[in-house]
Amino acid sequence: xxxxxxxxxxxxxxxxxxxxxxxxxxxxxxxxxxxxxxxxxxxxxxxxxxxxxxxxxxxxxxxxxxxxxxxxxxxxxxxxxxxxxxxxxxxxxxxxxxxxxxxxxxxxxxxxxxxxxxxxxxxxxxxxxxxxxxxxxxxxxxxxxxxxxxxxxxxxxxxxxxxxxxxxxxxxxxxxxxxxxxxxxxxxxxxxxxxxxxxxxxxxxxxxxxxxxxxxxxxx
Amino acid sequence: xxxxxxxxxxxxxxxxxxxxxxxxxxxxxxxxxxxxxxxxxxxxxxxxxxxxxxxxxxxxxxxxxxxxxxxxxxxxxxxxxxxxxxxxxxxxxxxxxxxxxxxxxxxxxxxxxxxxxxxxxxxxxxxxxxxxxxxxxxxxxxxxxxxxxxxxxxxxxxxxxxxxxxxxxxxxxxxxxxxxxxxxxxxxxxxxxxxxxxxxxxxxxxxxxxxxxxxxxxxxxxxxxxxxxxxxxxxxxxxxxxxxxxxxxxxxxxxxxxxxxxxxxxxxxxxxxxxxxxxxxxxxxxxxxxxxxxxxxxxxxxxxxxxxxxxxxxxxxxxxxxxxxxxxxxxxxxxxxxxxxx
Ligand SMILES: Nc1ncnc2c1ncn2[C@@H]1O[C@H](COP(=O)(O)OP(=O)(O)O)[C@@H](O)[C@H]1O
Ligand SMILES: [Mg+2]
Numbered sequence: 001x002x003x004x005x006x007x008x009x010x011x012x013x014x015x016x017x018x019x020x021x022x023x024x025x026x027x028x029x030x031x032x033x034x035x036x037x038x039x040x041x042x043x044x045x046x047x048x049x050x051x052x053x054x055x056x057x058x059x060x061x062x063x064x065x066x067x068x069x070x071x072x073x074x075x076x077x078x079x080x081x082x083x084x085x086x087x088x089x090x091x092x093x094x095x096x097x098x099x100x101x102x103x104x105x106x107x108x109x110x111x112x113x114x115x116x117x118x119x120x121x122x123x124x125x126x127x128x129x130x131x132x133x134x135x136x137x138x139x140x141x142x143x144x145x146x147x148x149x150x151x152x153x154x155x156x157x158x159x160x161x162x163x164x165x166x167x168x169x170x171x172x173x174x175x176x177x178x179x180x181x182x183x184x185x186x187x188x189x190x191x192x193x194x195x196x197x198x199x200x201x202x203x204x205x206x207x208x209x210x211x212x213x214x215x216x217x218x219x220x
Numbered sequence: 221x222x223x224x225x226x227x228x229x230x231x232x233x234x235x236x237x238x239x240x241x242x243x244x245x246x247x248x249x250x251x252x253x254x255x256x257x258x259x260x261x262x263x264x265x266x267x268x269x270x271x272x273x274x275x276x277x278x279x280x281x282x283x284x285x286x287x288x289x290x291x292x293x294x295x296x297x298x299x300x301x302x303x304x305x306x307x308x309x310x311x312x313x314x315x316x317x318x319x320x321x322x323x324x325x326x327x328x329x330x331x332x333x334x335x336x337x338x339x340x341x342x343x344x345x346x347x348x349x350x351x352x353x354x355x356x357x358x359x360x361x362x363x364x365x366x367x368x369x370x371x372x373x374x375x376x377x378x379x380x381x382x383x384x385x386x387x388x389x390x391x392x393x394x395x396x397x398x399x400x401x402x403x404x405x406x407x408x409x410x411x412x413x414x415x416x417x418x419x420x421x422x423x424x425x426x427x428x429x430x431x432x433x434x435x436x437x438x439x440x441x442x443x444x445x446x447x448x449x450x451x452x453x454x455x456x457x458x459x460x461x462x463x464x465x466x467x468x469x470x471x472x473x474x475x476x477x478x479x480x481x482x483x484x485x486x487x488x489x490x491x492x493x494x495x496x497x498x499x500x501x502x503x504x505x506x507x508x509x510x511x512x513x514x515x516x517x518x519x520x521x522x523x524x525x526x527x528x529x530x531x532x533x534x535x536x537x538x539x540x541x542x543x544x545x546x547x548x549x550x551x552x553x554x555x556x557x558x559x560x561x562x
Contacts, residue, residue, distance in 0.1 A: 125312035128272050129326040129377075130301035139329065143316045218316065219357060 008191060011178065016198060018092050018173040022164045026099035027157055033104040034156075035149075037063065038111025039137060049123070049133045063105040071102050071163050075170060082170070095164065095172025103160055110152035114145040147218040154210025158203050165199070175199055221381065221413045222248040222271055227280035228437075229266050240266040242437035243280070248415055250380075253407055255428030255445075256417040257460055263437040264417035268383045271415065272304045273297060285380065302330060305374030305412075309386035311366040313358040313373070319345070320354040323372045330377065340376060347409075348372045348402060364395035371402060375410070382406060384416035388423055400426045421460045425449075425522050433457045445522050450490045450529070450553060465520045469531055469557065473516050485541050486515070486557040489548070490529040492522075500548050501532065508544040510536035531557060 037059065043049040044056035069077070075098045082097040083089040118141055126140045142149075165176020175195045183192020229241040240263045248254040258264050269275040270282055273289050281288060284304070289297060313322050320341055327337045345351045348368040358366055367387060374382055384403070388396040404427050406412050418424060424431045424445065432442035433456060441454045449465065452458045469488075489501070501512045512532050519528030534541045545554055 119310075119312065121308055121310055121312040122314060124274060125306065125308065126325075126329075128274060128301060128304070128306040128383075129329065129373075130298035131329045132298065135329045139325070140314065144314060146316070 008182075012175075012191075012194060012198065015173060015175045015178040015195065016202075018177075019161065019164055019175045019199075019202070022092055022095050022099060022167060022172060022174055023157065023160045025096050026103060026160055026164070027153070029096070029100045030103040030107050030156070030160075031153065033100070034107025035111050037104065037108035038115060039141065041108060041112045042115040042141070043133065043137065049127075049136055063108050066101060066105040067109070071098070072166055074098050074102055075166065079170070090171035092172050092174075094170050095167035095174075098170070099160060099163055099167060102163055103156055106159065107153065107156050110156055111145075111149055114148040114152050115141050117148055118144045147214045150214040150217060151210055154207055154214075157206050157210070161199060161202055161206070175202075221250040221252070221285060222246070222254075222415060223281075223283040224267075224270075225281045225283070227270060227277050227282050229263070229270060229275055230278040239437045241270065241277075244437075244439050246432055246439060246442065248413060250413050251407065251411045252429050253403070253414040253416065253427050255424035255431040256415070256434055256439075257419065257421060257424050257431055258417075258434035259419060259456075262434040264419075264434055265385050266437075267434065268306075268385050268415060268417055271381070271383055272301050272306060302326065302377045303379045304381045304383060305377070305379040306383040306385070307367065307370040307374050307387045309389045311358070311363075311370045311390075313366060313369055315358055318355050318357055319350060319361070319369050322358065322369055323376050326373060326377045341372075344372045344375055347375070347405075362395075363391050364399060367391065367395075367399050368402065371399075371406065375406065375412075378410075380413060382412050382414045384414065384418075386418055387416065389418065389420065393422075396420075396423065397426070403427055421463045425464055425520070427523065429523075433460065446492060446527065449520075449522060449527060465528075466518050469516055473531070476515075485534045486531065487534065487545065488529055488531050488555045488557050490553040490555075491551075492525065492527050500551055501530070504534075504544045504548055507547065508536070509540045510534050510544045 041056065041059055041063070044052040044059065046053070046056075048056075066074075078098055078101060079089045082094050085097050086093045088094050122144060123136060123140060126136045131139070162176075164172070164174050165179070168174055168177020168180060175198055179192045179195040179199075182188045183195065224244045224246040227241060227244045228239055231238040231240055242263070244267065246254075256264050256267060266275055270277055271284060277290065282290070284300070287300070289300060292300065314325065317325070323341045323344060324337050327340060332340070341354075342351070345354055348371055350365060350368050350372065353361060353365060353369075358369065361369065370387075371382075382403075387403075388399050391399060400423065403414060403416070407414055416423070416428070428445055430442065430444050431448055432439045433448070433454065434440065435454075435456050441448065441452070441457045448457060449461055452461045491500070501514075504510060505512050512534060515531045515533055517528065517530040519526055521527065534544060536544075548554060
């Protein structure tokens, strides 16, 4: 049974939409969680602006815990939580929950490493000028690290594109799901190639946008 | 203006105590440029960082304008910090912001209205000579220009005190000179008290009124720049003086003195500015029955004033020599050089 690629086009388009939707929403939600988490990790660290060992250790352990679970296992393990949050354990919305839980701690670590690149001397200069911790976070840490944070978010986005392919497992749809269910399981090689090529294009575009934006920000 | 009273800073180093600053007593007067010199690791950076409480003292008391900052609440401390500017060896500018925004930063975080910020930034950039660079980013500037931005930023809030942590150590000699000149203008025109630390003797020689020498966290010697240059006591101070001026009599000359025996009269004549040695000495040979023989000499500049010393041998009758010394001692410092002591 050979499926014509042209006839199949609407299906590919829908899957692309699903992928972009899953990745977009997950990225947004994961950044909203990961960014403050990353900031919290940096400022509570030993010698940080608001040094606080218990909080740092707690946050760091939680992040490590979620980062150590393989995505495919996370996907299944949190089904009950997913059902609780989105009211269903299948569908595109359901796929977003594990994607967020998967990438938020990752983004937190990426943000942490970006912020740690800010020279301690610059932070100290701001302290010496009488800046409050919040002012230092908002006016020094974030603007100084933003270009690097954008590059790191690009990496996280591409990771999400990859992870979203597995999200087909919970009926999330998307290009990865399409490639597996048609291309791999039904031996429709050209569909598999087409979807994979699309994924390649998405990743390329993401990286290009990330690079351009990051460069722009360095000189806003 | 800044008073250290038995101040120490102790770090724990895997169980061991490290006294980075050890029982320091210092007093920096208002409007003074005070230099702290010492080798790397002497505790200089820790010392300045204590002043604005970037480091918390472990012992002793530190008063800034009569106030013990450790007694202040955090908001109060931040307020005081706005009156203490600080510049750094590596400038520590915000790379993502233009020169203008860097200088505006301390004003912006104090909630100064935008109009006032713009006016102040313009004024202060003019002062440091960077008006034409306002819209550039730090990585488009040379080291000297970056430090000028650092100085402008530190001065933006019109502080009373400026702390300089190795402010010229990353700069070449020419740029160092121009930055030191600027710092002098900061003091002269704004009457700001400057505490600067450095490991370079030519820096303190250029601008400091008084200096303290630090070693192993302790202040081992302090005094006016002229005192420390003319009569350094501690070996470390002598080493520092020697980096810009040979103070010891060279061995070959010493040998000559020793060979000639103890009957010779060798003196070290230290002179400053108008008390310049030559006229004084030539006057001596005219007024007294002594002959002056210069063995060794060195002249340098302290704060733009010539400073130096000559090692001379006086030949003549003992009585005449005593009278001659007596006469020149009114305008210059004279010390007898013992053949064995050097
Ligand atoms: N935060 C710190 N923790 C532990 N030791 C420190 C710390 N800061 C400085 N020191 C130590 O204190 C000593 C003095 O350092 P520092 O003040 O930086 O010297 P300097 O500026 O004269 O080179 C050094 O031995 C240094 O290793
Ligand atoms: Mg230092």
